[in-house]
Every structure is written in C-alpha cells, then in structure tokens.
Amino acid sequence: MLRYFGTRLLVFIPTLLVISMVAFALSRLTPGDPVECGFDGMSEMNLGTATDRNTYKETYANEARVKGLDKPYFYFSFTSAAYPDTLYRILDRFERQSLNKLIAQYGNWPRISEYYSNIQSLEEALFSMPKNQSRDGQIVLLRDLNQLKIAYQKESITALLDQLQKTVQADSLLGVHLANPASSLAASYQSVQSETTPGLLKIPRLYWHGIENQYHHWFSRFIKGDFGTSCRNSQPVLDRIKPSLFWTLMMSLPAFFLAFSISIPIGVYTAVNPNSWFDKISTVTLFILFSLPSFWIATLLIVFFTTKEYGWFMDIFPGVGLGDLSTSAPFGDRFWESSAHLILPVFCMTYSSFAFISRQMRRGVIDVIRQDYIRTAKAKGLPKNKIVWKHVFRNSLFPLITMIAMVLPGLIGGAVIIEVLFNIPGMGRETVEAIRSRDWPVVYTVLMLAAVLTLIGNLIGDFFYAMADPRVTLDSRN
Amino acid sequence: MFFKRKKQQALEPASKEQSYWSGVRKHFYKSKPAVWSVRILMVLIFVALFSDFIANEKPVYCKLDGTTYYPVCKDYLVSLGWDRWDAQFFSIDWKKADYESVVWAPITYSAYTIDYSNTQFKSPFDAQRVSSKRHWHWLGTDEIGRDVAAGMVSGTRTAMLVGVIAMSIATIIGVFFGAIAGYFGDDRLRASRLQIVCNFIGLILGVFYAFMVRSFALSDGGVFFIEMLKSMLILLGILALANLLALALERLSGWNKKRALPVDMMVMRFIEVLNSIPGLLLVLAILALIKRPDIFNIMVIIGFIAWTGIARFLRAELLRVRELEYIQAAQAMGFNEWRIIWRHALPNAIGPVLVSVAFGIASAILMEAALNFLGLGLSIDQITWGSLLNEARRDFSAWWIALVPGFAIFITVTIFNLIGDALGSAIDPRLNQ
Numbered sequence: 015m016l017r018y019f020g021t022r023l024l025v026f027i028p029t030l031l032v033i034s035m036v037a038f039a040l041s042r043l044t045p046g047d048p049v050e051c052g053f054d055g056m057s058e059m060n061l062g063t064a065t066d067r068n069t070y071k072e073t074y075a076n077e078a079r080v081k082g083l084d085k086p087y088f089y090f091s092f093t094s095a096a097y098p099d100t101l102y103r104i105l106d107r108f109e110r111q112s113l114n115k116l117i118a119q120y121g122n123w124p125r126i127s128e129y130y131s132n133i134q135s136l137e138e139a140l141f142s143m144p145k146n147q148s149r150d151g152q153i154v155l156l157r158d159l160n161q162l163k164i165a166y167q168k169e170s171i172t173a174l175l176d177q178l179q180k181t182v183q184a185d186s187l188l189g190v191h192l193a194n195p196a197s198s199l200a201a202s203y204q205s206v207q208s209e210t211t212p213g214l215l216k217i218p219r220l221y222w223h224g225i226e227n228q229y230h231h232w233f234s235r236f237i238k239g240d241f242g243t244s245c246r247n248s249q250p251v252l253d254r255i256k257p258s259l260f261w262t263l264m265m266s267l268p269a270f271f272l273a274f275s276i277s278i279p280i281g282v283y284t285a286v287n288p289n290s291w292f293d294k295i296s297t298v299t300l301f302i303l304f305s306l307p308s309f310w311i312a313t314l315l316i317v318f319f320t321t322k323e324y325g326w327f328m329d330i331f332p333g334v335g336l337g338d339l340s341t342s343a344p345f346g347d348r349f350w351e352s353s354a355h356l357i358l359p360v361f362c363m364t365y366s367s368f369a370f371i372s373r374q375m376r377r378g379v380i381d382v383i384r385q386d387y388i389r390t391a392k393a394k395g396l397p398k399n400k401i402v403w404k405h406v407f408r409n410s411l412f413p414l415i416t417m418i419a420m421v422l423p424g425l426i427g428g429a430v431i432i433e434v435l436f437n438i439p440g441m442g443r444e445t446v447e448a449i450r451s452r453d454w455p456v457v458y459t460v461l462m463l464a465a466v467l468t469l470i471g472n473l474i475g476d477f478f479y480a481m482a483d484p485r486v487t488l489d490s491r492n
Numbered sequence: 493m494f495f496k497r498k499k500q501q502a503l504e505p506a507s508k509e510q511s512y513w514s515g516v517r518k519h520f521y522k523s524k525p526a527v528w529s530v531r532i533l534m535v536l537i538f539v540a541l542f543s544d545f546i547a548n549e550k551p552v553y554c555k556l557d558g559t560t561y562y563p564v565c566k567d568y569l570v571s572l573g574w575d576r577w578d579a580q581f582f583s584i585d586w587k588k589a590d591y592e593s594v595v596w597a598p599i600t601y602s603a604y605t606i607d608y609s610n611t612q613f614k615s616p617f618d619a620q621r622v623s624s625k626r627h628w629h630w631l632g633t634d635e636i637g638r639d640v641a642a643g644m645v646s647g648t649r650t651a652m653l654v655g656v657i658a659m660s661i662a663t664i665i666g667v668f669f670g671a672i673a674g675y676f677g678d679d680r681l682r683a684s685r686l687q688i689v690c691n692f693i694g695l696i697l698g699v700f701y702a703f704m705v706r707s708f709a710l711s712d713g714g715v716f717f718i719e720m721l722k723s724m725l726i727l728l729g730i731l732a733l734a735n736l737l738a739l740a741l742e743r744l745s746g747w748n749k750k751r752a753l754p755v756d757m758m759v760m761r762f763i764e765v766l767n768s769i770p771g772l773l774l775v776l777a778i779l780a781l782i783k784r785p786d787i788f789n790i791m792v793i794i795g796f797i798a799w800t801g802i803a804r805f806l807r808a809e810l811l812r813v814r815e816l817e818y819i820q821a822a823q824a825m826g827f828n829e830w831r832i833i834w835r836h837a838l839p840n841a842i843g844p845v846l847v848s849v850a851f852g853i854a855s856a857i858l859m860e861a862a863l864n865f866l867g868l869g870l871s872i873d874q875i876t877w878g879s880l881l882n883e884a885r886r887d888f889s890a891w892w893i894a895l896v897p898g899f900a901i902f903i904t905v906t907i908f909n910l911i912g913d914a915l916g917s918a919i920d921p922r923l924n925q
Contacts, residue, residue, distance in 0.1 A: 032765050043781050118708035218700045305906040307858055309865050310898030313884050317894040430772055431862055449776055461773050468768040
C-alpha cells in the first residue's frame with residue numbers, strides 16, 4: 015500500500031513540472047509586450063526630451079527586473095552558434111524578435127549588433143537635438159527609427175534606410191546633427207549583408223544559464239502563492255481571484271450537493287428495478303438532459319423566465335447579475351437577494367452533471383448486481399433492502415470516488431459559460447474577461463491552478479480508491 | 493441502404509453473413525433511436541454538402557436578357573479562379589432583377605445577406621417587408637437583418653466540418669498513441685541503450701536542423717506547407733541516419749542487450765498532463781496565440797485536444813487484445829511488430845474507437861458552439877449555431893433565435909450520443925444482458 019502511494023506521489027511531481035512548463039511556455043508566447051502590460055499610459059512613440067527617453071528606458075528596465083523579464087527563459091538554451099548567449103538582455107520583446115530573425119538570415123552577430131547599436135546612437139543623437147528646430151522632420155525620423163527596430167526583411171529595411179537618408183538630407187539642421195550616425199547606420203547594414211557567416215548557423219550549441227532564469231523565478235513564486243500582478247489595475251492576481259472564488263463556490267457547492275444527493279438514489283433505484291416504468295422514463299429523461307447544452311437551457315431560461323416580455327406570469331426569476339443591493343444592506347436581505355439570483359445558474363449547473371452521475375451510478379450498480387456474491391445473498395434469503403444498501407451500494411461506490419475527484423477541480427474552476435450568461439462575477443467570468451482584455455497573468459494563473467487542482471483531485475481519488483479496494487495496489491508491485 | 497433493411501433480411505439466407513461486423517450492424521439497426529439518428533444525420537450531411545443550393549441570395553438558374561445563367565454554380569467557378577463575373581453583376585440586386593425566368597434556392601438568402609428592410613429582429617409572424625412570399629424569412633431575421641434560416645444552413649456546414657476535421661485529427665493522433673501504448677505496454681517495445689541514445693541525439697539534432705536552422709525559411713520564406721514538408725523530411729532523414737548508426741555501432745561493439753521502454757507509462761502521463769488542463773481554457777489560451785483565429789484554427793485545436801479519449805479506449809482494448817493467442821501466433825511467425833499492430837491487433841480493437849469517435853464528435857460540436865457562443869477570438873461575420881444563439885441575449889423578444897439554433901445543437905449532439913450508445917452496445921454484447 016505504502017509503496018503504491020509512494021510511486022503515485024513520485025509520478026505526480028514530474029507531471030506537475032511538465033504542466034508548469036506548458037503553462038509557462040504558453041504565457042511567454044502570448045502576443046504583446048509583457049513589460050508594458052500594466053504600464054500607465056507611457057509610450058516610447060512620443061517625442062520627448064532626452065531625459066524623458068532616459069526615464070522611460072529606466073522605468074522599462076525596472077519594470078522588467080521586477081517582473082523577472084531581464085533573465086533568460088529557461089535553465090539552458092539550445093541554439094546555433096550564431097546566436098549570442100546574452101540576447102535576452104535586450105528587454106524589448108519586438109526588438110529581440112527582429113534581431114533573432116536578422117541572425118537567422120545572416121548569422122553574423124558582431125555585424126548585426128553593430129547595426130543595432132548604430133540604430134540606438136542615431137536615436138540618442140535625435141533626442142539630444144534641440145527640440146524647437148525642424149520638429150516635423152524629427153517626428154518623421156523617430157517614426158522611421160521605431161519601424162526600423164522591428165524590421166527584419168531586406169526590402170523593408172532598405173526602404174526605411176533610404177527614407178531616413180532622404181529626411182536627414184532634406185533638412186539642413188537635421189543634416190548637421192544626424193548625417194554621421196545616419197550614414198554609419200547605412201554602412202553597418204551594408205556590412206551585415208556583405209559579411210554573412212551562414213556556416214555558424216549550422217553549428218548547434220547548448221548554453222547553460224543556471225537557476226537565474228524566468229521559469230525558475232515564475233515557478234518558485236507560484237509555489238509560494240505569489241501569482242504576479244494583474245495587467246488591468248496592477249492588483250496582485252490573488253486579490254483579484256479571491257472574490258470571484260467566493261461566488262464560484264457559492265454556485266458550485268450547492269450544485270455539487272444537489273447533483274449527488276438526487277442522482278445517487280435515482281441511479282440505485284433504476285439499477286435495482288431495471289425495466290420498471292420509472293427506469294424507462296428516467297433513462298430517456300436523463301439521456302435528453304445529458305445531451306441538452308447547458309448554455310442553450312440557460313439562454314432559454316433567461317429569455318423566457320426573467321422578463322415580462324411574454325406576459326407577467328413568465329417573470330418568475332430575477333434577471334441576470336447578483337442584484338443591486340449595496341454591501342451595507344443587512345446580511346439577511348443580501349442573502350435572500352443573491353440566493354434568488356443564484357437559483358437559475360445552480361439549476362443549469364446541476365442538471366447536466368446530475369444526468370451524468372445517475373447514468374454512471376446505474377451502470378456501476380448493475381455491474382455489482384451481476385456478481386456472484388449478490389446471488390448468494392439473495393439465495394440465503396436476505397431482505398432486499400439489506401442486499402441493496404449493504405452489499406450492492408457499498409461496492410458500487412468505487413466509480414463514485416473517481417467521479418467526486420473528477421468534479422472537485424470544476425468546483426473552483428467554475429462553469430465559464432453559465433457565469434458569463436448569468437453575469438455572476440466568478441472564476442469563469444473573470445477568466446473570460448481577462449482573456450478579452452489580454453490580462454495574461456490572471457489567465458495563466460487560473461489555467462495553472464485548475465491544472466494543479468485536477469492533478470491533486472486525481473491523486474486524492476486514487477488514494478481513496480486504493481483505500482477502498484486494496485487490489486489496485488497489487489498492480490504496481492510487479 | 494438502411495431503408496431497405498427489412499426486405500433484404502427476408503431475401504438473404506441467414507447463414508450468409510456471419511462476420512463480426514455484420515452482427516454489429518444487425519444489432520445496431522435493431523435499436524430504433526439509432527436508426528432515426530442515422531437518418532437525421534444523413535439529412536444534416538445533405539444540408540451541409542449542398543448548403544449553397546439550399547440557402548443562397550443568388551438564383552440557382554435564371555434567364556436574363558436572353559442569356560441563361562447558373563449563378564450558384566458560377567460562384568464555385570469564380571472562387572476557384574476559373575471564371576469571372578461580368579461587370580453588370582457587381583452591383584446587381586438579385587432580388588429585383590428583371591428575369592425572364594428564374595429558379596430560386598429554397599431559402600433565398602445567403603447567411604451573410606443583410607436585408608435592410610427587415611432589420612431589428614423580425615419574427616416569422618411579424619409583418620415582414622418582402623417583395624413576395626417567396627422571399628419570406630421563414631425563421632425570422634436577426635438584429636442587422638440577416639436571415640436566420642440561411643444562418644442555420646451555413647451553421648450546419650460548420651458543425652459537420654467541426655465534427656469531421658476535429659475528429660479526423662483526433663482519431664489519427666489518438667489511434668497512434670493508443671496503439672503504441674496498448675500494444676507495447678510497458679514491456680514489449682525493447683531497445684538497446686545504444687539505440688535509445690542514438691535516437692535521442694538524432695531527435696535533438698533533427699529538430700535543430702529541421703526547424704531551428706530553417707526558422708527563417710519557415711516563418712518568412714516561401715509557402716509554409718512546402719517548407720514544413722522539407723523540414724519534416726530533414727527530421728525523418730536524420731532520425732533514419734541515427735538508427736542506422738545505432739545498428740552499425742551495435743554490430744561493431746556487440747552491446748545489443750535490449751531493455752523494455754515504458755511506452756504505456758509515458759503515453760498515459762502525457763494524456764494526464766493534457767487532461768488536467770480544462771479543455772475550454774486550453775482552447776482559449778491557444779487561440780490567444782493566433783493572430784487572426786478563424787473557425788479552422790478552432791477545429792484543429794479541438795482535434796489536438798480531443799484525442800485523449802480515443803487513445804485511452806484503444807489502449808484499454810489493445811491491452812486485452814495483445815494477450816490473445818492469435819497475436820502470439822503472429823509474433824511467433826516473426827511478423828514485424830508494426831504489421832501486427834496495423835493488420836492484426838487494430839482491426840479487432842477498432843470498436844471502442846468508433847464509439848469514442850461518435851461521442852467525440854458530439855463534444856467537439858458542443859465545444860465549438862460554446863466558443864462561438866462566448867464570441868471569443870472569432871471574426872464577427874462567421875455565422876454558426878453558437879454565434880446565432882448568442883444573439884438571443886441582445887433582445888429577449890427574439891424567441892426564434894433563442895429556440896432554433898439551440899435546438900439544432902441539441903439534436904446534433906443527441907444523435908451522435910445515441911449513435912455512440914447504440915454502437916457501444918452493438919459492439920460489446922455483454923452490456924445488453
């Protein structure tokens with residue numbers, strides 16, 4: 015037994031690690047600049063003074079450091095020898111991507127880095143110019159430079175460089191300040207193109223970064239319960255999730271208990287009395303309930319039973335949302351108000367799982383009834399009730415254990431569509447809103463939490479299953 | 493075929509068809525709900541295939557100024573690039589053109605056609621402003637004046653496509669992983685250490701040369717599929733080289749002690765990882781990575797997630813089949829393992845796969861409808877059952893939009909569940925006692 019639990023736990027850890035890596039990889043692949051998420055309206059595009067630019071760069075670097083984005087992604091990197099091992103130090107994600115693509119084309123990092131630093135120095139020269147002179151030209155130049163930073167295709171870079179030269183030459187003042195850096199920029203791009211080293215690209219290289227990396231940073235914080243900050247209002251993710259967790263539990267706990275407390279007796283009764291009229295009716299009903307999409311039923315309920323649109327007698331339930339009582343209202347009023355609003359969502363969450371559980375329960379009980387020991391119990395004349403509840407029911411509980419373990423994570427993950435439809439601020443709606451407003455820290459925290467909870471649910475299920483049926487543990491021994 | 497069932501049975505001698513599958517078919521068609529489900533499914537497939545001829549704003553046939561046109565068919569040619577519309581048709585109002593004779597599609601609107609005179613949710617019983625009863629909106633219109641019936645027809649095509657595409661992908665992946673996990677188990681795939689090491693190095697180098705070196709060609713150069721094919725060929729070539737090298741080294745060094753690879757354990761862990769992330773969330777998270785997601789992306793993603801059920805069923809079945817004597821006989825005759833899997837083991841384990849494919853189609857359609865219903869990550873002009881149903885929330889008086897699309901989803905999901913149920917009990921007679 016202990017050995018079984020031991021191996022089961024040992025398997026749990028690598029699975030968790032793999033899931034964390036998947037979630038991490040997904041979170042790093044999302045579009046948008048992760049550093050700028052949560053920045054208060056500051057943007058590089060504005061033509062400010064040189065100090066403005068420096069402040070922006072400093073804030074950017076600070077923010078990146080706080081979020082741990084100034085580190086390499088993983089413990090090691092496996093690239094070709096053409097790539098420098100410190101490319102992660104370029105904080106801006108889009109600049110880094112275009113540099114990556116330049117290297118993939120030419121394989122010549124020294125020249126490319128020269129070209130990149132020439133872009134930087136041209137930008138610095140542009141910012142240190144007096145601001146009141148030839149302002150239009152400066153704005154055009156800055157726009158071109160920003161495009162140049164993220165351009166990587168030959169045609170677009172050449173076109174941008176040409177345009178840049180023309181703007182510089184057209185204005186005498188710009189020419190005085192910027193002619194030199196602009197021409198050296200063009201020259202450095204020429205040398206990038208002429209001195210390619212494609213051979214370097216074909217040599218693989220493994221580089222070890224150590225534990226100072228983003229994944230380590232993210233995962234160790236996650237384990238400690240620090241899930242980062244939300245992009246929308248820089249609130250810690252945990253604080254955002256807590257109230258929604260409350261509402262989700264308010265919905266899913268009643269749904270959970272209702273579903274199990276109705277479906278277990280039905281499942282047992284129909285299995286013990288097969289082909290009775292109740293069995294026939296309930297089989298059909300449960301099948302239909304099982305196939306009814308809950309979002310359709312929810313829509314129908316909302317459309318037909320929450321308004322006076324189809325007559326006053328159809329306005330049975332309150333509308334979507336949680337009512338508009340303020341938090342200062344007495345507890346009793348608030349309780350009744352929210353209970354009334356939760357009736358329909360709880361119903362929608364209950365009926366589908368109710369159908370599923372009853373069907374599983376019926377199948378489980380039928381499997382047990384066919385066993386020889388039940389026939390023996392009948393033969394020795396035990397009363398039917400005793401056979402059913404003492405011999406059949408207790409032995410048919412095994413599938414139920416797995417099912418409860420399966421349902422557990424759903425309790426916290428929430429029913430996304432039901433919450434969105436009924437406008438209940440639970441976890442599901444929170445996640446959908448986070449996705450819509452591109453608030454990735456919240457999304458991946460929920461994803462990760464749901465995955466971890468599922469794993470733990472499986473683990474608990476396996477434990478109880480093994481406690482109830484020790485034969486399971488025999489498998490692991492050979 | 494199944495319409496003639498009874499007659500055929502009477503004519504054929506009973507002893508003629510005694511194969512396993514004929515028994516399964518017989519059992520399957522005994523169940524009335526299953527027969528009706530198959531009939532409804534046929535109708536749905538018909539609607540999906542010929543949706544352009546069922547709901548179209550252009551006439552199927554028309555005669556205009558002495559010339560005969562087949563506008564619906566012409567549309568196909570135009571979209572293939574083999575034909576062009578004449579200039580007069582660019583701004584034509586098909587409903588008001590002066591035809592000498594005309595044959596309309598049963599529904600005279602396309603899914604995207606906006607009827608500007610019937611906007612703001614006109615119900616089927618409202619006074620619709622249409623030129624003749626022929627152009628009546630039989631299922632009403634939505635907020636911007638699109639015909640709901642036409643939307644339903646185009647939604648049928650989407651739903652069937654989701655079922656076909658998502659489940660084909662899922663079946664291919666699921667059968668592969670289920671087969672290797674179930675047949676090899678933890679003990680039957682044996683490899684020497686040299687082989688394992690060589691394959692590992694080969695895989696890493698293969699990925700490097702196929703994908704990392706060619707990353708620019710893959711992302712920016714040429715046609716993606718051709719470049720991807722080249723990369724795949726490079727990867728396979730390097731893996732083949734690695735195996736040859738391993739073989740040669742084994743011969744030379746004599747280190748050819750084989751040990752078992754825990755294939756089953758690895759596949760099951762992989763499935764556990766995939767299953768532990770809630771499906772809807774995973775789809776949404778992956779959709780977020782795609783710049784302009786469309787319906788096909790969703791189908792592919794659903795396919796890549798939904799294979800686990802198939803793989804698990806097939807694995808369980810193969811774990812049983814592989815212990816049977818005829819498999820041992822095949823092994824004793826020295827057949828290649830892959831040949832045994834493909835020719836001997838799989839055909840006897842395909843039943844559970846069919847059942848879980850049927851259930852899988854139901855849940856894929858349901859998931860696609862749910863995603864469209866949430867309206868996440870899709871372009872607005874894509875009309876599906878889910879997106880139609882979503883419109884019901886904008887105006888509570890539009891009862892027809894609340895009822896019709898949801899009912900279609902319900903029926904489709906139900907028939908696939910019924911087919912799966914009937915298949916299951918036809919394949920496994922133990923359940924019928």
